Amino acid sequence: MPVLVFGSVIADLVFALPQLPAPGLTVLGPGYAALPGGKGANQAVAAALDGAPTGFAGAVGEDAMAEVALAGLRGAGVDLGRLARVAAPTGCAAVCVDPAGRNQIAVGSGANLAARASQVEGGALSPATVLLLQMEVPPEENAALIRRARAAGARVVLNLAPAAAMPVEALGALDLLVANEHEAAWLAARLGCGADAAGLRAALGIDVAVTLGEAGAEAATGSSPLRVPAFPVAAVDTTGAGDAWCGVLAAALDRGWPLEAAMRRASAAAALSCTRPGAAAAMPQAAETEALLRRG
Numbered sequence: 243m244p245v246l247v248f249g250s251v252i253a254d255l256v257f258a259l260p261q262l263p264a265p266g267l268t269v270l271g272p273g274y275a276a277l278p279g280g281k282g283a284n285q286a287v288a289a290a291l292d293g294a295p296t297g298f299a300g301a302v303g304e305d306a307m308a309e310v311a312l313a314g315l316r317g318a319g320v321d322l323g324r325l326a327r328v329a330a331p332t333g334c335a336a337v338c339v340d341p342a343g344r345n346q347i348a349v350g351s352g353a354n355l356a357a358r359a360s361q362v363e364g365g366a367l368s369p370a371t372v373l374l375l376q377m378e379v380p381p382e383e384n385a386a387l388i389r390r391a392r393a394a395g396a397r398v399v400l401n402l403a404p405a406a407a408m409p410v411e412a413l414g415a416l417d418l419l420v421a422n423e424h425e426a427a428w429l430a431a432r433l434g435c436g437a438d439a440a441g442l443r444a445a446l447g448i449d450v451a452v453t454l455g456e457a458g459a460e461a462a463t464g465s466s467p468l469r470v471p472a473f474p475v476a477a478v479d480t481t482g483a484g485d486a487w488c489g490v491l492a493a494a495l496d497r498g499w500p501l502e503a504a505m506r507r508a509s510a511a512a513a514l515s516c517t518r519p520g521a522a523a524a525m526p527q528a529a530e531t532e533a534l535l536r537r538g
């Protein structure tokens with residue numbers, strides 16, 4: 243059973259800084275690294291390294307940055323047969339990271355705005371597919387693909403990151419919505435509901451998981467509420483932690499795991515991703531995640 247990710251692929255220019263910039267402030271750091279990123283690509287890398295056969299559909303330009311952006315996907319063995327090369331610059335992000343591992347990210351979307359749902363052929367969507375999407379490609383393309391995937395019986399998971407408007411009917415066609423607490427609050431304000439998983443589930447009628455950083459994650463489903471703890475680690479760079487969570491969750495769902503067990507594995511992988519620099523470059527191998535799960 244494959245995991246199919248439709249989403250962004252970005253070259254991250256990562257600056258390790260003594261403090262995060264503020265308006266009007268220039269902050270000097272010793273250097274920078276050009277690393278693979280983009281929420282979609284990061285999630286695909288996480289799923290593949292966790293052991294799921296994984297495909298990616300998205301768009302890059304015909305420039306040198308494309309190879310930086312694609313390096314993580316290539317290294318993890320993700321199927322790139324649905325990748326588009328378009329006449330726009332490859333997406334690029336400035337990722338600033340402070341000594342506590344916190345980040346501030348600015349994204350130039352570039353080619354990601356040309357990602358199209360039509361890149362995913364009908365045959366790729368079936369009850370055997372776990373389709374994973376995020377919000378760094380055009381929302382209307384996400385909505386179109388969600389509708390098709392739903393009609394084909396695929397299992398559809400949307401990570402609402404970064405928060406952006408989606409038709410409520412497309413959200414209601416999901417099997418699972420994943421949001422962090424800020425994204426959950428943003429969506430709840432629009433829907434006029436409670437900002438926790440239960441409030442969002444009641445408003446949308448679908449299962450909802452909310453990641454809570456060091457407080458773990460919660461989910462509301464048709465049965466009893468779920469809560470999993472975070473795995474405490476010494477964080478050096480939290481960039482991509484949410485992507486690790488989503489990608490590994492999708493891989494576990496693809497293996498047929500129940501949601502609670504999948505969330506626990508996702509939380510372990512997210513914790514590990516915080517212990518090294520970069521986004522796609524920080525995604526753990528399945529054996530590392532399993533070792534952390536055994537240690538508890």
Ligand code: RIB
Binds near residue numbers: 253335349
């Ligand atoms: O979630 C982290 C990612 O967000 C980074 O890799 C950056 O590219 C932005 O898309």
